[in-house]
Amino acid sequence: MQSYDEDREVRFDEEDQSILPDQTSDDTDRGWGQPRSTNDGRLLEDRPPHWD
Helix, strand or coil, X not given: CCCHHHHCCCXXXXXXXXXXXXXXXXXXCCCCCCCCCCCHHHHXXXXXXXXX
């Protein structure tokens, strides 16, 4: 008995298909039960003077 999977063509050159996500939902603030927070404001306030 022949398996149809043996005759099936598999293409590995398609880059738009991802196997695993870059980040899982468990690896986020929400996944840890913490509110979403960013420190962008603090980083902008703490810019060195020569950046202005």
